Amino acid sequence: MSIVKASTLPGFMELLPKDQILFNEMRDIIRENFEKHGFLPIDTPVIEKSEVLLAKGGGETEKQIYRFQKGYTDMSLRFDLTVPLARYTVEHMNELSFPFKRYQIGKVYRGEKAQKGRFREFYQCDIDTIGNGELSLVNDAEFPVVIYHTFKDLGFSDFTIHINNRKILKGFYASLGIEDSAAVLRIVDKIDKIGPENVLKELSETGIDEESGKKILDFIGIKGSVDEVLEELNKLGITDEIFVEGLDELTQVVGYARDLGIEEGFFDIDLKIARGLDYYTGTVYETTLDNYPEIGSVCSGGRYENLASYYTDKVLPGVGLSIGLSRLFYQLNEAGIISSEEKSLIDLLILPMDDCINEGLKLVRELRENGIRxxxxxxxxxxxxxxxxxxxxxVDYVIVLGEEEIQNRKYSLKNMHSGDQVEITFDELVEKFKK
Amino acid sequence: MSIVKASTLPGFMELLPKDQILFNEMRDIIRENFEKHGFLPIDTPVIEKSEVLLAKGGGETEKQIYRFQKGYTDMSLRFDLTVPLARYTVEHMNELSFPFKRYQIGKVYRGEKAQKGRFREFYQCDIDTIGNGELSLVNDAEFPVVIYHTFKDLGFSDFTIHINNRKILKGFYASLGIEDSAAVLRIVDKIDKIGPENVLKELSETGIDEESGKKILDFIGIKGSVDEVLEELNKLGITDEIFVEGLDELTQVVGYARDLGIEEGFFDIDLKIARGLDYYTGTVYETTLDNYPEIGSVCSGGRYENLASYYTDKVLPGVGLSIGLSRLFYQLNEAGIISSEEKSLIDLLILPMDDCINEGLKLVRELRENGIRxxxxxxxxxxxxxxxxxxxxxVDYVIVLGEEEIQNRKYSLKNMHSGDQVEITFDELVEKFKK
Structure with a gap:
């Protein structure tokens, strides 16, 4: 028989059990945090109608999507969890209560160029709150709080949730007479890479005069504590309506987030953040690990005006955010921030002598009856x-089981890390491993 | 803008949050049982190379598989978790320890005819133990024990794990001079539907004489307690080597399973069970819910001689079983055996008066700090x-929060089911909801 090479496709992450245990731990912590903040689980199909997934269409999505026919059906693999959420919300509209707070943790698919740390199949962990017609700003404040608790529980002590509001940007640029802020935002976004000089140069190439260019640099250079930044923004004295609205929203969101107990020092206002240019309309978030800025944002999202305009005339405003778990896991692992300490999911392993297997099984049963793994x-x-x-x-502990141990019901418990051995009775065993 | 109809593809299960909560509970219980019995998690990609998934090829698989090209790559969606396990085990051979006990819970895809209770995307929950070269029979006994605990924890009190051994069947038919037992097994399998008379008739049509036909009926009619069936089988006095080997294996498996604590009355020996004709070679299992035989087997599996012959020359014997969770969930729901009692994942909901939102958020924070959902x-x-x-x-409990409650820090806790209201202090609230 000819042998087929056992291998996965390039760009598909697959872990050994020891890493999978760690990955699952992270996924469980994220789920636990989503649930305890009141988000409800949904689990949409991986395959959807192409016309549904591509209703918006265009751009990278169409190129990257896994699309195929079976019979006469044109279907595709989901490339994110937001489009399926839009479809789900509209399809089940009458059976949902609003604000609809949902979470979904699942794999999504993008056939992009395979490269280090980028995967064609990866987990997204999404939460969104969807309003029917309207949605209060309080929700915008809940998301940084969920991120805060989630990343704390994941074991991070140094991270920053960066908050901004797209209306502040839009209003600010409008106050300078710049109507198409998209081009400016793209240039400004590069400041950490190309430096302020080059930003000024590129801005002038789009027809922005030097004075405005400098104002832009001053604006995105506003730094300090959350309250200092808010004060600086107020001091600019900009009267553009959108700007004023955005600043008011940002101020409120900060207040609500503080009411909900977000810890100072774990969030700031970062005027450089804009996120997806044609999607978010108000509050936006990014999250970075302070000691590993090169990883980039590990959790991003924001407020959008209308979730599902491709499927309904109803207006469904929402706020959402996403953790790209596969990528996060890969990068944390690469950077040595996490490592599978080769944890076992069990407490104890019995090694029976060859003629003691039956008695070994009985011991296993008795220990399991006492809740021991x-x-x-x-x-x-x-x-x-x-x-x-x-x-x-x-595994941390081992018992070798022979005739003697069985007769005396006394066991020699070996610590596999230290090599130490102690004599232990059944009851002591139970006591030791009881949760 | 034209509106696209928000709908899923036919044959794809999608649940409302209240059902999803129930589904996830079941999935968690299964996972917990798999893990505490020492099975390790893996999570293979949904997409694999077509040449890998179709190495065996032929039959229904090729017709049902979702197969497509992207660029020059021929890829397919997995149709079960066993073929990916085979590929995984071979690919990571040197990094795994054997016996390799793994579980995987994930979605698989089969483009079969859409019909009630059959899905094109469905969850399988698989455990397998793989040996490198050989694998002791003790493992065959562990699987019924895992099923026993899992279904107990799922809340079932009346179910039966049916155990058989393919060698007993093969040996028995060989003792009658029947070499190709496949045809016979197919006929015998229909006995509950078509009755013994018709079975005899169909057997004779394949050239089996009346005496053998009657012996076959007697054989599959052997009933009684586990020990009675074993005794009857012994009494048959069949000396065929394969038969003897099978009977010895079955006897040992029963003994080991008892050592491991399987409860009498939750398993039997059922000589009618054969499972996949070209796959299993020894012990086989099926599981039925006693009061709902029409649902059929909800958990099946068995011993196979060689897991991965398409990918390696190494012999990898294994035992495995699978719970088809989506189908099980659907059928339990349809039969009214389970129902989403519309459980909330949270303990308490605050309804603040419109001007008390800030104080409401603070109360939420304080309660969360005390571990309340x-x-x-x-x-x-x-x-x-x-x-x-x-x-x-x-949600079970609600607090309406107004000025008075905030000032007095006394709350009116409403039980949403009974309508009862009690006055309660913050400390009493914490005490009440503390886990």
């Missing part, structure tokens, strides 16, 4: 091989 | 609308 090596083998297995599985 | 209605609205939301979200 225990498993047993089932193969006939030399003790050396059994210990090698114990080593590989990274 | 609480959320808040954020919109300005009439109290009636706020209560309607509370009703819809099925």
């Amino acid at each position: 225990v498993t047993i090596y089932t193969e006939e083998a030399k003790l050396k091989k059994k210990f090698k297995y114990a080593d590989q599985t990274k | 609480v959320t808040i209605y954020t919109e300005e609205a009439k109290l009636k609308k706020k209560f309607k939301y509370a009703d819809q979200t099925k």
Whole structure:
């Protein structure tokens, strides 16, 4: 028989169990935080009608999407969880209560160029709150609070949630007479890479005069504590209506977030943040790890005016954010910030002598009845091989089970890390491993 | 703008949040049981190379598979979790420890004819134990034990795990001079539908004489307690080597399973069970809900001689089983065995008066700091609308927050089911909802 090479497609992440355990832990923490903040689970299909997923169409999406026919049906794999949410909300409109707070954690697909740290299949962890007709600004404040708790629980102590409001940007640029702020935002976005001189140069190439250029640099250079930045923005004395509205919103969002207990020092106002240019309309968020700025934003989102205009005439404003978990996991691993300490999911492994398997199984049963996570090596083998297995599985404790142990109901419990051994009775075992 | 109809493809299950909560509970219970029995998580890509997934090829698989090209790559969606496991085990051979016990819970895809209760995208929950070269029979006994605990924890009190061994069947038919048992097994499998008379008739049509036909009927009619069936089988006095081997294996598996604590009455020996004709080679399992036989097997599996012969020359024997969770969930729901009691994931909902939102947020924060799952209605609205939301979200308890409550730090806690209201202090609230 000819042998097919056992390999995955390039660009598809696949983990060894030890890493998968760590990945799942992170996913569980994210889910737990989403749930305890009142977000409800949904689980939309990975495959949707192409006409639904591509209703907006255009751009990178159409190029990257996995699209195919089966029979007469034109279908595609979802490339994010937002378009399916829009479809879901409209399809189940009458069965949902609004504001509709949902979370979804699932894989999405983008056939982009394979490169280090970019995956064609990756997990997104999304929360969105959708209003029917309108949605209060309080919701905008809840998202940084959820991020704050989530990243704290994930074990991070140094991260910053950057908040901005697109209306402030739009209003500011309008006050300078710049109607198409998109081009300016693109240039400004590069300031950390190309420096202020080059930003000024590129701005002037789009027809912006030197004075305005300098004002833009001053504006995005506003720094300081949250309250200082708000004060500076007020001091600009800009009367553009959109600007005033944006500043008012940002001020309120900060206030609500503080009421909800976000910790000072874990968020700031960053006027450079704009996010997707044609999507977000108000509050926007990005999150960076303070000691690893090169990773970029690990959690982003914002407020949008209308979720589902391709599927309904109803106006459904929302706020949402997304954690790109696969990419985050990969980068944390690469940077050595996390490492699978080769944790075992079980507490104890029994290595029975070859003629003690039945008694081993009985011991396993008794220990499990007492809530202990225990498993047993089932193969006939030399003790050396059994210990090698114990080593590989990274279990913390091992008991070798022979005639003597069975008769005395006293066990020699070996700590696999220190090598220490202690004599222990059944009851002591139960006591030790009881959660 | 033209509106695209918001709808999913036919044959794709999608749940409302209240059902999704229930579905996730079941999935969590299954995962928890898999993990505590020592199975390790893996999460293979949904998309694989077509040549990998179709290495075996032929039959329904090729017709049902979702296969497509992107660029020059021929790829397909996985149709089960076993083929990816085979690929995974071979690809990561040197990094795994054997016996390799893995679980995977994930969606698989089959473009079969859409019909009630059959889905084109559905969850499978698989466990397998893979040996490198050989694998002890003890493992065959562990699987019924895992099923037993899992279905108990899922809340079922009446189910039966049916165990058989393919070698007993093969050996029995060989003892009658029947070499190709496949045809016979297919006929025998229909006995509950077509009755013994018709089975005899169909058997004779394949050239089996009446005496053998009657022996077959007697054989599959062997009933009784586990020990009675084993005794009957012994009494048959069949000396065919394969039969003897199978009976010995079955006897051992029953013994090991008892050592591991499987409860009598939750398993039996069912000689009619054969499972996939060209795949399983020894122990086979099916599981039925006693009061709902029409649902069929809800969890099946067995022993196979070689997992990955398409990808390696190494012999990798294994045992595995699979719960088809989407189908199970659908059928339990249809049969009224489970129902989403519209459980909320949160303990308490705050309905603030419109001018008390800030104070409401602070209360939410304080309660959350004490580990309570609480959320808040954020919109300005009439109290009636706020209560309607509370009703819809099925939360058990509600607090209406106004000036008075804030000043006195005394709250009126309303039980949404009984309508009862009690005055309660903050500390009493914390005490009440503390886990």
